[in-house]
Amino acid sequence: MTGNVFDPNYGNPAIPESAANPGDEIVQPANAAPLTDVVELRGIEQVYGQGDKAQVVFRNFSLSIPDIPDRGQFCTIMGPSGCGKSTILRYISGLQNPTAGEILFKGKPRDPQKSVPMVFQQYSSFEWKSVLHNVTLPLELQGVGRREAEDQAMEMLKVVGLEAHAGKFAKYPNLSGGQLQRVAIARSLVVHPSILLMDEPFGALDVKTRREMQDFLRTIFEAQEDMTVILVTHSESEAVFLSDKVTVLNANPAMIVADIPIHLPAVRDDAARIAPEFEHYVAQVRKALS
Numbered sequence: 179m180t181g182n183v184f185d186p187n188y189g190n191p192a193i194p195e196s197a198a199n200p201g202d203e204i205v206q207p208a209n210a211a212p213l214t215d216v217v218e219l220r221g222i223e224q225v226y227g228q229g230d231k232a233q234v235v236f237r238n239f240s241l242s243i244p245d246i247p248d249r250g251q252f253c254t255i256m257g258p259s260g261c262g263k264s265t266i267l268r269y270i271s272g273l274q275n276p277t278a279g280e281i282l283f284k285g286k287p288r289d290p291q292k293s294v295p296m297v298f299q300q301y302s303s304f305e306w307k308s309v310l311h312n313v314t315l316p317l318e319l320q321g322v323g324r325r326e327a328e329d330q331a332m333e334m335l336k337v338v339g340l341e342a343h344a345g346k347f348a349k350y351p352n353l354s355g356g357q358l359q360r361v362a363i364a365r366s367l368v369v370h371p372s373i374l375l376m377d378e379p380f381g382a383l384d385v386k387t388r389r390e391m392q393d394f395l396r397t398i399f400e401a402q403e404d405m406t407v408i409l410v411t412h413s414e415s416e417a418v419f420l421s422d423k424v425t426v427l428n429a430n431p432a433m434i435v436a437d438i439p440i441h442l443p444a445v446r447d448d449a450a451r452i453a454p455e456f457e458h459y460v461a462q463v464r465k466a467l468s
């Protein structure tokens with residue numbers, strides 16, 4: 179992948195008409211193999227403590243993120259604080275295992291060779307490394323030689339508009355908050371993951387930078403060929419702007435209260451934010467959260 183996402187011609191892949199609304203039901207030929215979910219949480223239990231003091235976060239909880247072939251999907255999970263959203267992302271990334279239950283990737287258990295990158299709210303770059311070497315790191319861990327890793331990382335830095343900052347230390351204030359989140363996104367995308375996890379990635383940014391990062395993230399997503407993004411956010415408008423589907427949970431124990439497909443145009447811009455449907459979806463999400 180080459181080019182810069184801020185180029186207006188970048189990242190506008192032709193989307194097959196059949197996939198224009200990714201939340202729509204996918205009609206398959208009768209003889210096609212059934213689609214397996216990109217990721218499925220099945221029969222999850224998560225209990226902290228014991229007896230009267232036990233806190234049940236999940237009880238027989240299941241969640242599936244369907245495969246949208248050759249396109250991927252942008253899914254957002256919302257719900258009250260403490261309901262288990264970050265825990266779900268930690269299960270998928272492999273940072274945590276549930277008390278019981280299964281996490282399946284295309285119907286199979288985790289492949290230890292494949293990492294599932296996560297972008298956190300806190301800036302998570304290695305401050306003592308340059309921007310470039312933050313992005314080469316996952317490639318080097320995969321055994322890619324240094325020179326090749328630097329070339330690939332530089333390409334990715336161009337995509338996120340940071341090539342001019344490649345030699346700087348990846349820390350604040352050398353880089354702004356938005357730039358640091360771009361480093362984290364570049365570090366995640368450089369291994370071309372099939373799933374990208376994001377836990378309130380723009381929560382620490384000011385309103386203007388946050389909007390710019392939303393535009394940027396949606397454009398980046400559109401430019402990927404087949405990537406599923408699973409985002410957690412507390413912002414209803416952010417969820418609607420970015421997503422193909424918003425899943426709303428309640429708490430204690432968590433249950434899915436709504437699964438809301440968002441049928442906005444695949445390529446989104448400021449016009450999407452003022453479309454009447456946009457406010458309609460925001461109201462729908464807000465109602466599910468209340």
Ligand SMILES: Nc1ncnc2c1ncn2[C@@H]1O[C@H](COP(=O)(O)OP(=O)(O)OP(=O)(O)O)[C@@H](O)[C@H]1O
Binds near residue numbers: 265
């Ligand atoms: N190690 C632990 N020991 C006890 N309780 C825990 C532990 N880890 C998580 N929890 C509890 O699990 C619940 C779910 O936590 P989680 O971080 O997933 O919530 P969340 O939905 O991401 O909340 P927020 O929106 O505030 O980030 C919380 O009530 C939390 O206190």
Ligand SMILES: [Mg+2]
Binds near residue numbers: 263264265377
């Ligand atoms: Mg959380």
